[in-house]
Amino acid sequence: MKRTILTLGFLFLSLVYVLAQNNQFPSQVWHKGNIYLNDGATLSGTIKYDLDNNMVQLQTENVDTFTASNVASFEIYDEIFGGVRKFYSLPYAINGSYETPTFFEVLTQGNDIALLCREYIATDTRGMNNSWGGMGMNPFFGPQNYSGYRLAFNYYFFKNGRLELYSQKRKDLFAMLPGYDEEIDLFMKKNRLEHDKRGDLLRITAYYNELQN
Template identity: 70%
Template sequence: MMKAIVKLYALIPVFSLLIFSGYAQDEFPSQIWHKGNVYGIDGQGVSGLLKYDLDNNLVQMKGDVIQTLTAANVAYFEIFDEVYGGVRKFYSLPYALNGDYEVPVFFEVLTEGDQIALLCREYIATDARNINTMGGMGMNPFFGPQTMMGYRLAFNYYFFKEGAIERYSMKKRDLFEMLPGYEDEISLFMRKNRLEHDKRGDLLRITAYYNELDKN
């Protein structure tokens, strides 16, 4: 299945995994310089400090000057996340992100097999949380809990299969449509391992299990 990606850029990908629970507000991964490598569409790689911007599909390289590259001239880039430890890989793939016209878009590859790959795109979402503010006199009874506006790391997930990228709705019934043919096996696997249909690490395990089933 991933041969379709290889044909796009004439590269042989080697995928690795990083599972992380979240970052502090000032430590979102897209706001940090990471050690990594950038590979152009000609296959040539350059190493350095990288920062990525998935909203605008850009990757920056830090040197004497900061060089900004777009998904149109990058085949893929990889970073080593020093906060959580692990290599993460992002591929530039054609996709109609906003409308019907396909453009190069960066996707992180979480896991892949002969039939299906699980991709994702992270973003920073607003997170409103109720926090009880307790002072020396206690919580103000007239106002009650205070609402603090913060941010959290969130993800959109996609499945790459049959040469096309399909966005996952995060609904359980749609997961079985994305991973057809083994609903009973996947349901049992999820129950035995207490896996959810809408969590990053769980989706990765489910997709990897599906790819193993499909080999038999």
């Protein structure tokens, strides 16, 4: 009887831990992963990232902090939503005209164009019953709303050697992916894809790269 109670107690505590983890955004928890430094070194452990400040922390016996200036890239296994996520440090002017090393997550890439993003936590003004739609191929499969906040994204296309911010307007999507307007429009209608959803944009960009080959 005692063993049964202890087992149930352990399962309850485990469930509470999982629920607590799931009530946090990915940037607020530690993930297993690797950091690849500019000098060629690879560091492995548990990782927490901060895109607002372009920093990544590595926890082994101690906690070490690295900036985008020191890091070429890093990757994590996101246990909240599942899937491996990869981030690269690229020169970009987030504010003003001065370019500094900045972390971007790569969603999909081809020979001609890559789709990247930067996540941020936004106030949810749309109600608490919304969930991510059109997730498609992206690694996130959980809800985006937590206590009045949601995970939001800015998207960027990397082409011709430069990063371009995507306005998330339909007409600008075709400008970012030129030359195949009819094919992309048909692909979006056939698969019911939106022009401003993470998973849908991933699929559209991957399809565009296929058309280019």
